[in-house]
Amino acid sequence: MHIPDGFLSARVAFGYAALSSLGIGMACYRLRAERTRGPSALIGVSAAFVFAAQMVNFPVAAGTSGHLVGSALSGALLGLPGALVVMTAVIIMQCLAFADGGVFALGANVFNMGLVGCIVGVCCYRLLCGAAPSPTRRVASVACAGWCATIAGAVSCASQLSLSGSARLPVVLPAMLGVHALIGMGEAVISSLVVASVLRFRPELLENSRPVRLGERAPASAVFAGLGLSVAIAALLAPIAYTAPDGFSRVTQALGLRANAGPQLAPFSEYGIPGVVSGVLATVLAGCLGTLLVFGLCWLLALALVPRPSRSTEPPRVPVESSG
Numbered sequence: 001m002h003i004p005d006g007f008l009s010a011r012v013a014f015g016y017a018a019l020s021s022l023g024i025g026m027a028c029y030r031l032r033a034e035r036t037r038g039p040s041a042l043i044g045v046s047a048a049f050v051f052a053a054q055m056v057n058f059p060v061a062a063g064t065s066g067h068l069v070g071s072a073l074s075g076a077l078l079g080l081p082g083a084l085v086v087m088t089a090v091i092i093m094q095c096l097a098f099a100d101g102g103v104f105a106l107g108a109n110v111f112n113m114g115l116v117g118c119i120v121g122v123c124c125y126r127l128l129c130g131a132a133p134s135p136t137r138r139v140a141s142v143a144c145a146g147w148c149a150t151i152a153g154a155v156s157c158a159s160q161l162s163l164s165g166s167a168r169l170p171v172v173l174p175a176m177l178g179v180h181a182l183i184g185m186g187e188a189v190i191s192s193l194v195v196a197s198v199l200r201f202r203p204e205l206l207e208n209s210r211p212v213r214l215g216e217r218a219p220a221s222a223v224f225a226g227l228g229l230s231v232a233i234a235a236l237l238a239p240i241a242y243t244a245p246d247g248f249s250r251v252t253q254a255l256g257l258r259a260n261a262g263p264q265l266a267p268f269s270e271y272g273i274p275g276v277v278s279g280v281l282a283t284v285l286a287g288c289l290g291t292l293l294v295f296g297l298c299w300l301l302a303l304a305l306v307p308r309p310s311r312s313t314e315p316p317r318v319p320v321e322s323s324g
Contacts, residue, residue, distance in 0.1 A: 017107025072121025
């Protein structure tokens with residue numbers, strides 16, 4: 001669903017960039033203000049996993065592929081503010097370093113996959129989970145939330161194309177909904193499998209599973225396991241991913257829409273490495289590098305956003321009087 005440059009008008013691109021900036025600012029403020037939050041390293045691990053998983057395209061129809069977006073999944077793990085920070089960091093990294101999505105359309109992409117995806121995904125997940133969800137209900141809820149978030153992002157993307165004059169809404173909306181309804185099924189399956197695995201091995205990592213004290217460190221085993229899994233996905237699965245055009249590209253090709261922009265410059269454009277001849281090796285190196293970079297970026301960002309606990313926040317000790 002990454003929109004390349006050349007499809008959106010300047011008015012639409014800048015308008016959605018302003019909306020995305022406002023949403024990101026509110027998420028950062030909320031993340032800093034919350035006194036109970038997930039450990040900072042887990043925000044980095046979630047971003048690394050989403051980045052690596054988005055490299056793995058799966059077939060959804062003849063000549064069409066899809067990939068995990070991860071907004072609902074991130075919301076189930078981190079809550080709304082943390083999920084929005086994760087998705088924003090991933091989308092920015094993909095755009096600036098790997099030319100995945102246009103620079104001019106960056107605000108619109110953050111709005112569709114970040115703001116809309118996270119809000120719809122988290123609201124659906126919490127609504128379906130209820131106050132005291134069972135493990136089965138959590139898995140089913142995140143599956144439904146992932147599908148709804150994908151559909152909502154597709155609707156937003158179609159609206160942006162229509163507002164830009166690139167396509168008529170009655171034409172582009174059914175096309176986007178048709179292909180992304182199938183992609184949303186893959187999103188639902190992957191999200192449910194991840195949440196089921198977390199419930200099996202690390203249930204305390206899910207949002208609202210237990211109160212987390214400010215400044216609490218993530219379990220080292222969870223951080224290393226999550227980061228190792230993300231790197232493994234980028235190294236082993238990304239090179240064999242389905243290479244057909246994604247849902248957005250397939251829709252624009254079917255409708256005859258063409259971008260009015262030149263090639264985008266990025267250091268690792270199309271997930272390649274300068275000087276590396278082998279395409280498979282370049283994809284592996286670029287994927288692993290991007291996974292580690294987005295992990296470090298989100299970890300440092302989370303540490304910077306959330307203040308360290310001060311001694312004054314600790315409960316005062318009550319002296320015990322000795323008898324006699």
